[in-house]
Amino acid sequence: MSRRTFVTVGAGQTAAVAARNLRRHGFDGRIVLIGDEPHPPYQRPPLSKEFLAGTENEEGLWILPPKWLQDNDVEIITDTTVVRVDAAARAVEFSGGAGLQADSVLFATGGAPRRLPVDGPRPDLVHYLRTLDDAARLAPVLTPGRRLAIIGAGFIGLEIAATAAAAGVEVTVLEAVPVPLARVVGPAMGEAVCRLHRDNGVDIRAGVQLAGVRTAADGVVIDIAGAAAPLEADAVVVGIGIIPNTAVAAASGLWVDDGIVVDALGRTAVPGVFAAGDAARRYSPRAGRHLRLEHFDNASRQGVAVANAMLGREAPSDDPLWFWSDQYGRNIQFVGTASGTPVIRGNRDEFDFTGFYLENDTVCGAFAIDRGEDVTAARELLGRGVDAAALLDEDTDLWDLVYADEDEQVRA
Ligand SMILES: Cc1cc2nc3c(=O)[nH]c(=O)nc-3n(C[C@H](O)[C@H](O)[C@H](O)COP(=O)(O)OP(=O)(O)OC[C@H]3O[C@@H](n4cnc5c(N)ncnc54)[C@H](O)[C@@H]3O)c2cc1C
Incomplete structure (x- = not known):
């Protein structure tokens, strides 16, 4: 039995796929996934779709089934935050003082929702959607007749809008740019998606600037620059993008520049230390520059590439960007x-x-x-x-x- 130990900082999509592929390719050392959430690795895409709509449960989201984990002797440590990695020594430190010695470390820390300052007595009416717990908190809000404001018409905001509208919620989406999604798919396709929402009764207000968001005793009040009256809603979801979780990598001395900077194989400049998924900015030979992508396919493929690199197999993944979304x-x-x-x-x-x-x-x-x-x-x-x-x-x-x-x- 090899005595090598592979540790992931973060236990989400990338970490799970890397673990699965290490075992698949014969790695017989110790594999430990360390995650700060109370759940085993789960798929996030259904959080704004089936899980939010109530047609999928938590177990249905798990990436690595319990039997597979047991059969393959993969350890998951939940509720545990890594605060630093001594990159040269590859010593992984947890909050509270405990830690683990590793031979290879993968930073797969994902991202956290960009926050919006909201004053007022009811912070519970303000929602974000990144985690299973976020989704579980948001789901009960989606009842017929409720008024939901969504700030940000990116894919996640729009998926929540679609799920909420299908549940009979009165949805208003506020977006700063004139055409939602234009940055990613261009204005013509962005317009098409907007029309899909409007045809389904969602009020999309694009090109608006927020003057302030606050909660009141029984709802949310959103001031819009130049508007005659504020928008009032029963709850608000803020979906204005994510910030990559790079603080621990930076504290560990790794190169961070809007993501943990890695080569085409997911390697940082420190031998044995890798990064992949939403938190990584990987060199893409196809694009001729470093890219940071926030999609499921990228996270999964980079997880595979890192597993390969760890085993000394040079199999970079440089596929074109591909993603999907389900709405209505x-x-x-x-x-x-x-x-x-x-x-x-x-x-x-x-x-x-x-x-x-x-x-x-x-x-x-x-x-x-x-x-x-x-x-x-x-x-x-x-x-x-x-x-x-x-x-x-x-x-x-x-x-x-x-x-x-x-x-x-x-x-x-
Ligand atoms: C609601 C939603 C819907 C989506 N829908 C789609 C879709 O339809 N199509 C698509 O292509 N993509 C979609 N995505 C994006 C996709 O889910 C992500 O790209 C993917 O999950 C990224 O995987 P990751 O492993 O990089 O990060 P994550 O899956 O976020 O995993 C990172 C984990 O690391 C943990 N962590 C961070 N720091 C630490 C630390 N210091 N110590 C311990 N743990 C830590 C985090 O809490 C998290 O659990 C969606 C995302 C969301 C949130």
């Missing part, structure tokens, strides 16, 4: 980058379409509603020149475009 029973997917103007295949009015982002007829990315298969094909077409007219023609099988080069080679 519709599946939204995005791959690549939102460069150029999207051209539409399908029916945008009926929310059954794919927008292909083209630059000089080269595919840069795709955004789709209820067309996951198109996104899978688009992923294969990224960086390739296409005939835009063929792309948009619903009679064209996208896979014919994907395999066109191969077919030509066979013919030649």
Whole structure:
């Protein structure tokens, strides 16, 4: 039995996937996941969707089933905060003084919601959504007729809006930028998502500036710059992004610059110390720069890459950005980058379409509603020149475009 010990700081998506892959690839040392939450690693995406809607329970979110943990001898220490890692010695220190000696350490600390100052007597009416406990606290608020204000129309804010609206809640979303999601998916696709919400009765007010948020005895009052009257609601959810959890890495002497800076394999400058997931800013050869991404697929793939790197296998993951979102029973997917103007295949009015982002007829990315298969094909077409007219023609099988080069080679 190898005596090596692998410790993760944080026990979320990345840590769980890294542990699973270490075992899968034959690592027979000790694996310890240390998390400050009271739960074993769980999936966060359902927190704003099925779990919030009450159609999924806590056990359904667990990433590593109890039997797998037992069979694979993986230890999870919950309710425990790591305060520092002596990176050179790889000594992991917990709050309260205890600690662990490790051979390899993975910082998989994720991020924490950006906070908004809110005065007033009822802080309990102010919600954030990052953890299972946050979701459990928010779920009872979603009752028919309740008025919910959501500050921030990013994906999480919009998913909460969709879940709340489906539960009969009166939802108002306040967003600072003129077109929600435009930074990520471009204005045209952002507009399409907005329309989806408005069609479902959500009041989206974009391009508004907040003058202040406060709680009163029985509700929340939001002052909007230039508005005749404040917005009043029974509760508010603040969804204005996350800040990567990097304080412990910084206190441990690692290089932090909007994320823990790592190479393409997830390695920090200190041998045996890795970082991955939402907290890491990894070098992407594809992009030619460091990127910090806040999506499930990235967290999972980086978890695999770190497990490989730890075992001395150089298998960097540099896949294009891909993520999904579910809103109003519709599946939204995005791959690549939102460069150029999207051209539409399908029916945008009926929310059954794919927008292909083209630059000089080269595919840069795709955004789709209820067309996951198109996104899978688009992923294969990224960086390739296409005939835009063929792309948009619903009679064209996208896979014919994907395999066109191969077919030509066979013919030649
Ligand atoms: C509500 C919600 C919905 C989402 N929906 C989608 C979606 O539809 N599609 C998608 O692609 N992505 C989605 N995401 C994003 C995705 O869940 C994250 O990208 C992913 O969870 C990141 O994994 P991670 O391991 O980096 O961080 P996390 O899963 O956040 O895990 C980090 C863990 O480390 C703990 N920790 C931090 N510091 C310490 C410390 N010092 N000591 C001990 N423990 C510590 C944290 O408390 C946390 O438990 C969603 C996220 C949320 C919150």
